[in-house]
Amino acid sequence: MKILAISGSLRHSSSNTQLLQALALLAPAGTTITLFTELAQFPHFNPDLDQEPAPHAVAAFRNQLGWADAVVISTPEYAHGVPGSLKNALDWIVSSGEFVQKPVCLINASQQAIHAYESLAETLKVMLAVLVPDGFVTVPVQGRKLTAAEIAANPEFSVYLCRVISLLVDR
Numbered sequence: 001m002k003i004l005a006i007s008g009s010l011r012h013s014s015s016n017t018q019l020l021q022a023l024a025l026l027a028p029a030g031t032t033i034t035l036f037t038e039l040a041q042f043p044h045f046n047p048d049l050d051q052e053p054a055p056h057a058v059a060a061f062r063n064q065l066g067w068a069d070a071v072v073i074s075t076p077e078y079a080h081g082v083p084g085s086l087k088n089a090l091d092w093i094v095s096s097g098e099f100v101q102k103p104v105c106l107i108n109a110s111q112q113a114i115h116a117y118e119s120l121a122e123t124l125k126v127m128l129a130v131l132v133p134d135g136f137v138t139v140p141v142q143g144r145k146l147t148a149a150e151i152a153a154n155p156e157f158s159v160y161l162c163r164v165i166s167l168l169v170d171r
């Protein structure tokens with residue numbers, strides 16, 4: 001199984017990115033979890049630019065979403081919403097449709113980020129993604145400055161991440 005992991009944070013030391021890297025460390029044999037790394041390179045979405053050839057980052061995103069069997073998104077909340085860079089990237093996928101029928105789990109590093117979750121879930125639903133039941137998980141690592149290896153090695157956190165992987169692998 002191939003899982004694409006998308007972090008909504010562009011911060012170098014992002015807790016959401018560390019969570020996804022920990023998720024990759026916990027992948028069982030036969031499952032690969034790849035972090036999407038080009039979120040910062042997207043041009044602002046403009047329907048006038050949504051034509052072939054797509055901008056490089058957009059083409060890479062569409063390609064990696066296309067081969068992924070499932071997606072895991074971990075994002076911070078900014079001003080009670082989804083970070084603009086993540087929403088911008090999702091807007092580029094409305095016309096190309098790679099989220100249609102794609103199983104998606106949402107994780108985040110903060111218990112407060114409920115508005116971003118609701119907004120992101122609504123966007124994914126309208127793009128016809130399949131939000132995996134029980135696939136919204138908070139792993140409270142925000143502010144703890146943990147590395148991916150430390151998160152993966154701590155059962156307090158890894159139990160949540162392993163559950164997300166199982167939800168996708170056992171579908």
Ligand SMILES: Cc1cc2nc3c(=O)[nH]c(=O)nc-3n(C[C@H](O)[C@H](O)[C@H](O)COP(=O)(O)O)c2cc1C
Nearest residue numbers: 009011014015016076077078079080110112113142
């Ligand atoms: C500009 C800005 C706005 C924020 N707005 C919210 C918010 O509305 N709700 C919330 O729970 N956290 C908010 N936060 C806190 C971030 O969501 C939090 O620091 C997050 O865990 C950072 O994730 P990262 O470590 O992956 O970058 C905000 C942070 C910034 C910088």
